[in-house]
Amino acid sequence: MHRVIIVGAGFGGLAVAKGLARLPAEITLIDRQNHHLFQPLLYQVATAGLSPADIAWPIRRLVRSQRNARVLLGEVTGVDPLRKVVRLGGRPMAYDWLVIATGASHGYFGHEDWAEHAPGLKDLDDATRIRRQLLLAFERAEMASSPELCARLLTIAIVGGGPTGVEMAGAVAELARRALAADFREIDPRQTRVLLLEAGPRLLPSFPEELSRYTEAALRRLGVEVRLGKAVTRCGADGVTLGDEVIEAGTIIWAAGVTASPAARWLGIAGDRAGRVPVGPDLRPAGLDDVYVIGDTAIVRGAPLPGIAPVAKQQGAYVAHAIQARVLGSQEPPPFVYRDRGLLATIGRRAAVISYRRMRLKGRLAWWLWGAAHIYFLVSLRNRLIVVTQWLWSYLAFERGARLITGLKRLP
Amino acid sequence: MHRVIIVGAGFGGLAVAKGLARLPAEITLIDRQNHHLFQPLLYQVATAGLSPADIAWPIRRLVRSQRNARVLLGEVTGVDPLRKVVRLGGRPMAYDWLVIATGASHGYFGHEDWAEHAPGLKDLDDATRIRRQLLLAFERAEMASSPELCARLLTIAIVGGGPTGVEMAGAVAELARRALAADFREIDPRQTRVLLLEAGPRLLPSFPEELSRYTEAALRRLGVEVRLGKAVTRCGADGVTLGDEVIEAGTIIWAAGVTASPAARWLGIAGDRAGRVPVGPDLRPAGLDDVYVIGDTAIVRGAPLPGIAPVAKQQGAYVAHAIQARVLGSQEPPPFVYRDRGLLATIGRRAAVISYRRMRLKGRLAWWLWGAAHIYFLVSLRNRLIVVTQWLWSYLAFERGARLITGLKRLP
Numbered sequence: 001m002h003r004v005i006i007v008g009a010g011f012g013g014l015a016v017a018k019g020l021a022r023l024p025a026e027i028t029l030i031d032r033q034n035h036h037l038f039q040p041l042l043y044q045v046a047t048a049g050l051s052p053a054d055i056a057w058p059i060r061r062l063v064r065s066q067r068n069a070r071v072l073l074g075e076v077t078g079v080d081p082l083r084k085v086v087r088l089g090g091r092p093m094a095y096d097w098l099v100i101a102t103g104a105s106h107g108y109f110g111h112e113d114w115a116e117h118a119p120g121l122k123d124l125d126d127a128t129r130i131r132r133q134l135l136l137a138f139e140r141a142e143m144a145s146s147p148e149l150c151a152r153l154l155t156i157a158i159v160g161g162g163p164t165g166v167e168m169a170g171a172v173a174e175l176a177r178r179a180l181a182a183d184f185r186e187i188d189p190r191q192t193r194v195l196l197l198e199a200g201p202r203l204l205p206s207f208p209e210e211l212s213r214y215t216e217a218a219l220r221r222l223g224v225e226v227r228l229g230k231a232v233t234r235c236g237a238d239g240v241t242l243g244d245e246v247i248e249a250g251t252i253i254w255a256a257g258v259t260a261s262p263a264a265r266w267l268g269i270a271g272d273r274a275g276r277v278p279v280g281p282d283l284r285p286a287g288l289d290d291v292y293v294i295g296d297t298a299i300v301r302g303a304p305l306p307g308i309a310p311v312a313k314q315q316g317a318y319v320a321h322a323i324q325a326r327v328l329g330s331q332e333p334p335p336f337v338y339r340d341r342g343l344l345a346t347i348g349r350r351a352a353v354i355s356y357r358r359m360r361l362k363g364r365l366a367w368w369l370w371g372a373a374h375i376y377f378l379v380s381l382r383n384r385l386i387v388v389t390q391w392l393w394s395y396l397a398f399e400r401g402a403r404l405i406t407g408l409k410r411l412p
Numbered sequence: 413m414h415r416v417i418i419v420g421a422g423f424g425g426l427a428v429a430k431g432l433a434r435l436p437a438e439i440t441l442i443d444r445q446n447h448h449l450f451q452p453l454l455y456q457v458a459t460a461g462l463s464p465a466d467i468a469w470p471i472r473r474l475v476r477s478q479r480n481a482r483v484l485l486g487e488v489t490g491v492d493p494l495r496k497v498v499r500l501g502g503r504p505m506a507y508d509w510l511v512i513a514t515g516a517s518h519g520y521f522g523h524e525d526w527a528e529h530a531p532g533l534k535d536l537d538d539a540t541r542i543r544r545q546l547l548l549a550f551e552r553a554e555m556a557s558s559p560e561l562c563a564r565l566l567t568i569a570i571v572g573g574g575p576t577g578v579e580m581a582g583a584v585a586e587l588a589r590r591a592l593a594a595d596f597r598e599i600d601p602r603q604t605r606v607l608l609l610e611a612g613p614r615l616l617p618s619f620p621e622e623l624s625r626y627t628e629a630a631l632r633r634l635g636v637e638v639r640l641g642k643a644v645t646r647c648g649a650d651g652v653t654l655g656d657e658v659i660e661a662g663t664i665i666w667a668a669g670v671t672a673s674p675a676a677r678w679l680g681i682a683g684d685r686a687g688r689v690p691v692g693p694d695l696r697p698a699g700l701d702d703v704y705v706i707g708d709t710a711i712v713r714g715a716p717l718p719g720i721a722p723v724a725k726q727q728g729a730y731v732a733h734a735i736q737a738r739v740l741g742s743q744e745p746p747p748f749v750y751r752d753r754g755l756l757a758t759i760g761r762r763a764a765v766i767s768y769r770r771m772r773l774k775g776r777l778a779w780w781l782w783g784a785a786h787i788y789f790l791v792s793l794r795n796r797l798i799v800v801t802q803w804l805w806s807y808l809a810f811e812r813g814a815r816l817i818t819g820l821k822r823l824p
Contacts, residue, residue: 070597389801399794
């Protein structure tokens with residue numbers, strides 16, 4: 001029996017498992033979480049709009065009826081590509097085919113000490129941690145002993161002007177200006193300063209320039225201070241330094257850099273600057289015939305692709321096809337080609353941008369399409385119903401449904 | 413301006429605040445959480461049926477429009493009833509009227525070292541912790557190296573046969589036997605051993621005996637082993653000891669004893685065995701004219717009441733009325749009398765018990781009434797919609813919507 005090990009049950013890994021449903025093989029799907037996460041809506045958990053379970057599903061449930069697949073919860077600590085073995089905790093597991101789809105985490109450009117002060121957003125624990133920090137900032141400001149402390153607590157800096165930074169900035173501004181506006185007595189949450197810091201010359205650098213300009217204007221209308229063209233040189237407990245300007249901020253959120261999981265190290269391959277594994281058009285690293293690397297963990301040599309769900313999904317489907325062909329001895333598929341599914345980012349209430357081939361869409365229609373697309377891609381009917389209910393309520397009542405500070409007892 | 417301080421924003425404290433909405437006074441509502449919690453459904457969060465935010469609301473939101481009230485997030489560390497001061501963190505706050513409604517937490521009858529092995533269920537962090545432990549037990553059993561380890565992991569003991577213990581036992585049994593049944597390959601979750609341990613002679617001792625018998629039979633039908641008449645003598649990492657019988661159990665959940673918050677100590681008053689503050693029929697402790705103690709923190713001398721929401725709510729309304737009368741110089745209300753609202757407990761799918769005056773209801777009708785009552789008492793329209801959606805989906809699909817293990821990175 002052919003043994004396929006898939007490490008990571010994100011969009012990519014799950015697509016591989018699903019694509020191999022009919023193969024007479026033993027498929028092992030390993031993840032260090034018990035759930036598949038719909039990352040595109042993670043920022044809404046961090047800003048109190050959705051609950052964690054609304055955008056997550058137990059991986060086991062997703063492959064329940066696929067009898068050739070099993071799921072293991074655990075952390076892969078290494079790979080031995082010569083002996084064809086994966087180490088799961090202390091336990092070696094042999095494979096015939098290995099797929100690495102472990103995604104990416106935050107990267108601080110070598111300043112890992114910034115992580116403590118500027119948390120990033122990759123999993124549900126990150127999201128509830130940022131939610132706690134944001135909501136606590138308002139609670140502490142309400143009781144602050146001095147106007148200076150209050151002003152610092154109510155300054156929130158978001159580092160990085162890509163889609164995550166833009167979405168966070170818009171959602172934080174709406175949280176402060178609308179959902180929380182009437183709930184305090186000493187402070188006025190509408191005075192909250194939200195800064196979006198981007199080192200490059202414009203927001204959303206992967207989008208057409210026209211949409212970047214629209215995004216910047218829409219964020220400014222929401223009261224976000226957009227700062228372009230200056231890199232962050234320090235993140236600390238007191239705030240963020242931009243060139244030689246110190247911005248006192250009680251909360252810093254990191255949306256600037258990602259670094260791939262340690263897959264390159266496992267395989268003994270030199271990664272690129274962001275730690276990604278270079279792969280050929282067949283999604284295999286040079287010299288490793290039985291290993292595929294996909295999604296945010298990989299970089300296709302000469303043809304880099306954006307770190308978005310459709311890329312991971314298409315690569316996963318491709319790899320399933322390739323493994324199936326090689327197991328069955330049929331013809332291997334031609335080199336992987338990404339079919340563009342467009343780029344989307346939402347800014348706030350009735351404001352989003354979509355770039356799809358030559359089409360550029362912005363504003364209200366883009367926002368409704370963005371919402372419809374995200375509901376469509378949610379995995380289960382239950383989650384669709386719940387997310388639609390939460391969104392409708394937020395839309396009509398200008399509120400946020402998950403304004404919950406959890407884990408307080410365990411705080412220092 | 414009269415200053416009223418209310419400590420605790422549970423059912424009792426919130427009822428006081430709401431009842432004082434029209435009083436020209438300065439009302440301060442203090443809680444160590446930012447949310448009011450609908451505790452009767454907390455067991456559903458612990459068993460992966462509901463999300464934390466489904467049963468919680470920001471306290472600020474609940475008194476947003478009440479202009480005489482403000483909300484502070486913080487922990488009260490002491491009271492000085494002579495100087496009429498509450499200490500919030502390091503800060504003294506003066507009151508004219510003080511209401512203590514701080515509720516209860518788990519009590520281990522002097523064996524506080526059991527807490528680590530047998531967590532109880534009082535707040536949302538407790539609930540997500542128990543959820544993590546329950547779901548992890550199945551994940552670990554799937555990878556267990558020996559049948560003995562597997563059997564221990566799949567043994568779940570619940571200590572205490574009151575409503576919380578009964579509801580947990582039923583929900584855990586249904587989680588294992590239905591929601592998880594088809595999701596594993598190595599283990600059969602239907603083999604899970606669920607034990608409900610009660611030291612007294614019957615379950616639900618505060619209910620009529622007929623309903624206790626029905627509850628026991630209904631739990632046995634769900635596969636729960638009910639053990640009556642023997643007290644737990646030890647809880648440890650390996651399991652629970654019942655008399656001289658050691659039951660190896662991977663998970664122990666404590667639903668046996670509660671202990672009141674430290675209010676008695678704050679006031680310099682001798683509490684009862686469970687730490688509750690003895691109060692007169694006017695809900696004031698002897699000798700303290702300006703202090704009211706209500707809900708699970710208090711015990712009415714000579715007329716003990718159950719620790720349920722209707723008691724706290726009615727006491728809260730009564731205290732609001734009394735404070736208002738004393739501030740306005742009008743006639744003080746007659747002694748507090750509890751109007752019986754009945755006792756409810758749910759066992760599982762289409763099985764619940766209700767005792768209301770001379771009425772005893774069990775089975776399907778009781779279950780539907782139980783559900784309707786709980787939906788009715790949820791605070792906001794949004795939460796009603798979400799909980800109904802979650803429940804409908806669980807009912808129709810035999811599933812659980814929040815099978816989420818969070819906080820894994822921070823685990824040892």
